[in-house]
Amino acid sequence: MLSGAPQYLVSGLTQGAAYGLIGLGFTMIFNTTGIINFAQGEFVMLGGMLAVWFAGSGLPLVAAVLCACAATAVVGALMERLTIRPLAGAPAINAVIITIGVSILLRGGAMLAFGKDTVVLPAFSGVTPIMALGAAIQPQSLWVLAVTLALLAALKLFFTATLQGKAMLACACQKKAASLVGISVARMALLSFGISGLIGATAGAILAPITMTAYDVGMMLGLKGFAACILGGLGNPFGAAAGGLVLGVLESFGAGYVASGYKDAFAFIVLLLLLFVKPSGLFGKAGVERV
Amino acid sequence: MKPAFFGINAAQAGLFLAALLAVPHLLPNEYYLSICILGCLSAVIAVGLNLLMGYAGQISLGHAAFYGMAAYATAIATTRFSLPIPVGMALGVLLSVAVAWIVAAPTLKLRGHYLAMATLGFGIIVSIVFNEAVDYTGGPSGFVGIPRLSLAGYDFASDLSYYNLMAVVLALVVLMSLNLMRSRTGRALRALHVSEKAAASLGVDIAAHKRFVFVLSAGLAGLAGVLYAHYLSFIAPASFGFSFSVQLVVMVVLGGMASVWGSVAGAFFLTALPEALREFEDIDILVYGAILVLTIMFLPDGLAGGLSRLARRLRRSGGAS
Numbered sequence: 001m002l003s004g005a006p007q008y009l010v011s012g013l014t015q016g017a018a019y020g021l022i023g024l025g026f027t028m029i030f031n032t033t034g035i036i037n038f039a040q041g042e043f044v045m046l047g048g049m050l051a052v053w054f055a056g057s058g059l060p061l062v063a064a065v066l067c068a069c070a071a072t073a074v075v076g077a078l079m080e081r082l083t084i085r086p087l088a089g090a091p092a093i094n095a096v097i098i099t100i101g102v103s104i105l106l107r108g109g110a111m112l113a114f115g116k117d118t119v120v121l122p123a124f125s126g127v128t129p130i131m132a133l134g135a136a137i138q139p140q141s142l143w144v145l146a147v148t149l150a151l152l153a154a155l156k157l158f159f160t161a162t163l164q165g166k167a168m169l170a171c172a173c174q175k176k177a178a179s180l181v182g183i184s185v186a187r188m189a190l191l192s193f194g195i196s197g198l199i200g201a202t203a204g205a206i207l208a209p210i211t212m213t214a215y216d217v218g219m220m221l222g223l224k225g226f227a228a229c230i231l232g233g234l235g236n237p238f239g240a241a242a243g244g245l246v247l248g249v250l251e252s253f254g255a256g257y258v259a260s261g262y263k264d265a266f267a268f269i270v271l272l273l274l275l276f277v278k279p280s281g282l283f284g285k286a287g288v289e290r291v
Numbered sequence: 292m293k294p295a296f297f298g299i300n301a302a303q304a305g306l307f308l309a310a311l312l313a314v315p316h317l318l319p320n321e322y323y324l325s326i327c328i329l330g331c332l333s334a335v336i337a338v339g340l341n342l343l344m345g346y347a348g349q350i351s352l353g354h355a356a357f358y359g360m361a362a363y364a365t366a367i368a369t370t371r372f373s374l375p376i377p378v379g380m381a382l383g384v385l386l387s388v389a390v391a392w393i394v395a396a397p398t399l400k401l402r403g404h405y406l407a408m409a410t411l412g413f414g415i416i417v418s419i420v421f422n423e424a425v426d427y428t429g430g431p432s433g434f435v436g437i438p439r440l441s442l443a444g445y446d447f448a449s450d451l452s453y454y455n456l457m458a459v460v461l462a463l464v465v466l467m468s469l470n471l472m473r474s475r476t477g478r479a480l481r482a483l484h485v486s487e488k489a490a491a492s493l494g495v496d497i498a499a500h501k502r503f504v505f506v507l508s509a510g511l512a513g514l515a516g517v518l519y520a521h522y523l524s525f526i527a528p529a530s531f532g533f534s535f536s537v538q539l540v541v542m543v544v545l546g547g548m549a550s551v552w553g554s555v556a557g558a559f560f561l562t563a564l565p566e567a568l569r570e571f572e573d574i575d576i577l578v579y580g581a582i583l584v585l586t587i588m589f590l591p592d593g594l595a596g597g598l599s600r601l602a603r604r605l606r607r608s609g610g611a612s
Contacts, residue, residue: 036404038537083584090591093350097544100537101583108576219533223411230408265419268412275409276397 006135008256009249014141014210016248017148018044021203022225023232023240024155025196031172031235032185032192034092038099039079040200041222042106046072047201048213049110052119061122069201075106076197080190103218110215121208140209147206151199152241159237168192172235200225220264227271233281243282247271296473304466311458315451324450326566328522331457332515334558335464337542338551339511342468344540345549346477347504348484349399350407353414354539357387357509359421359531361516363428366437366526376438380517387513388506395502414536421528433527440521453522460518461555464511468551480504481549545586547593556594 022044029037047068054064083098124143129136158165170178171188179185204213204221211217225240228247232239247267254266274282311331315324336358343349361383368379398409421428428434440447440456447453471477479500482490491497520526538561546557564582568575590597 030404036407083588086588087591091548093544093548094587094591097541097587098584100541101580101587104580104583105577108574108580111576112573223415223533226408227412230405234404259423261423262419265416265423268416272409272412272416275401275405279401279405281405 004256005253006133008252010135010137010141012249012252013245014138014144014248015207015252016228016245017144017241018203018207018221018244019224019228019247020241020244021148021151021199022221023228023244024151024237025200025203026225026229027235027237027240028192028196028199030229031237032168033084033095033189035084035095035099036226037193037196038096038222039103039106040196040225041218041220042103042110043072043076043197043200043218044204044207044221044225045110045213045215045218046075046106046197047204048121048208048217049114049119049204049215050201051205051208052121052213053114055121061124065202065205068205069198072201072204073194073198076200077190077194079197080193084189084193085186103222107215107218114215116215118212118214120212121205123209124206138210140206144206144210147202148241151202152238155237164191224267227267230281231271231274233283236281236283239281239283246282297470300466300469300473304462304469307465308458308462311462312455314458315454321450324454326563328450328454328457330559330562331454331461332519332522333539333542333562334461334555335515335518336512336539337546337554337558338461338464338468339508340539341543341546341549341551341554342471342480343504343508344543345547345554346472346484347480347501349501349505350403350410350540351505351508352407352411352533352536352540353417354410354508354512355531355533355535356414356417357391357512358516358519358535359526359528360390360417361387361513362520362526362531363421363434365517366434366520367427369438369521370436376440376521377442380521383517383520384510384513387516388510391506391509392502395505396498399498399501399505411533411536415533418528418532421531428528431528433525435525437520437524437526439524440518457518460514464514465551465555472551476500476503541583545583545593547595547597550593550595553593553595556598560594 022040025040025043026037029035029040050068050071051065054067055061059067079099079102083102084095087095087098123138123140125139127138127140129138130142131137159169160166167178167183168188168191170181170183171185175185178188207213224247225244228244229240230243231247232241232243247270250270251263251267254270255263258266314327318324318327336354340351340354343351363383364386365376365379365383368374368382369376374382394413398406398413401409422431424430440453447456472481479490479495482493482495483497483500487497519530542557542561543554544557545560546555547553564579565575568578571578586594592600
């Protein structure tokens with residue numbers, strides 16, 4: 001019965017690492033602005049599609065992936081500057097609707113620019129599987145896990161060892177107090193959208209060789225990322241990464257042992273049950289509110 | 292509350308109905324009529340969702356599920372089991388109401404983004420069931436052969452008759468919503484939106500009120516669902532997915548939160564917009580997204596808020612001259 005378990009675990013962890021990165025992108029923006037960015041999934045799509053496009057136009061693979069990530073970071077920053085910042089003072093739901101509008105724009109733009117075909121990015125270092133512990137591990141899976149860990153470490157460093165990172169944490173804690181000590185909250189919002197674009201695009205680019213990509217993959221990936229950060233407790237970046245891993249593994253085992261058609265449903269059912277039992281996520285603290 | 296308000300509401304709804312019934316005589320051809328019917332259907336759901344979102348302050352990103360499950364229920368009941376159409380429709384609405392009642396208890400304890408996630412997850416699970424339970428729903432390719440609506444021996448065969456029916460249904464839903472918001476329950480809902488603790492301390496049963504408005508809005512979505520199924524006689528899961536749930540929320544916000552008329556305007560606006568953008572062909576989706584973004588940026592309180600500001604400005608400039 002448990003014959004496929006190691007295989008499911010590996011593919012679940014791979015997929016889950018990507019969900020975690022997407023959730024991380026949500027968390028960055030949520031912490032500095034209080035907005036759930038529904039265009040996050042489109043950043044992921046852009047990462048994959050742009051990498052394919054840059055690689056197709058002759059750049060070496062590594063350069064293509066880096067260019068795609070940088071370009072998406074610029075898209076994220078532009079989105080903040082052009083559509084979110086002018087809203088200052090409007091209710092958060094308006095900003096959320098704006099992000100939905102932007103996601104429609106990005107998806108439509110990608111469809112026009114890259115067409116409707118599903119495309120695939122070459123794997124970073126071949127496709128010869130590595131046999132270990134009864135599972136065939138694609139080298140790309142190792143890339144996904146390694147890049148995810150590296151990004152998490154870089155973020156940890158960013159938040160603890162750089163002035164910008166600490167300023168961003170301060171914004172997340174208390175915006176008014178942060179601006180009182182001279183931190184530009186608007187610039188932190190811009191930076192968080194940029195970093196979110198970068199993280200999302202990275203997830204999209206490293207996942208593209210495994211799952212392939214198309215102009216319309218963003219929505220489902222975005223929802224999974226949102227689910228990952230809710231699972232981990234909204235606002236906690238490392239909770240989001242862990243939530244993503246849990247979600248990916250659950251989904252993989254659900255698809256393997258229950259029914260593959262219900263793969264997406266399985267993850268959400270578990271998420272709902274968890275929320276009903278523990279309304280603030282796996283690692284979230286129960287909020288105490290002052291009246 | 293003073294009964295005078297109910298008189299004003301009835302008068303408003305009556306005028307609205309008269310305006311709706313006049314619309315077909317101004318349209319150049321039948322095709323626009325079918326868009327108007329879809330607009331009425333969306334408006335019924337949006338008005339219901341607005342009771343939940345705009346007044347009670349609870350979000351639902353899964354309302355398309357209630358719309359869809361009612362549509363499938365009546366489709367299956369009237370074809371597979373050959374039940375009469377009114378029975379199928381009643382079963383459809385009843386299913387939406389019952390599921391909402393069950394889901395409400397654990398879900399509405401959640402707040403803010405967690406509530407958004409739970410309703411979103413619920414909507415996705417239901418839409419996956421529509422796709423995967425091929426034996427019952429026909430799967431992704433859809434469910435065909437649903438009978439066109441006929442009630443008490445009258446066939447709503449022409450689009451005009453169907454539109455007139457929809458106009459009456461929408462006007463009644465609007466009237467019910469306006470009256471509800473003027474009632475004790477409506478005030479309780481608005482109170483718990485502002486502060487649950489303050490409302491509770493004044494004796495409002497928070498859980499019961501939230502559940503009531505959630506079930507009511509799901510029931511309205513179900514009503515629209517059964518009317519949709521017996522109008523098009525074909526339904527497919529794509530019409531009831533996450534995108535439509537999001538679109539419903541956009542209708543409410545774009546129209547103006549906590550405004551019944553705003554939701555109606557938002558529903559008609561978003562239903563008609565893609566049709567109006569047909570001439571842009573390939574880039575219609577870009578124009579659609581851009582209009583959405585720009586409308587929210589420049590009309591932060593929605594179409595309803597924008598119109599009332601415009602009216603105020605006109606009155607002021609009229610008074611000055």
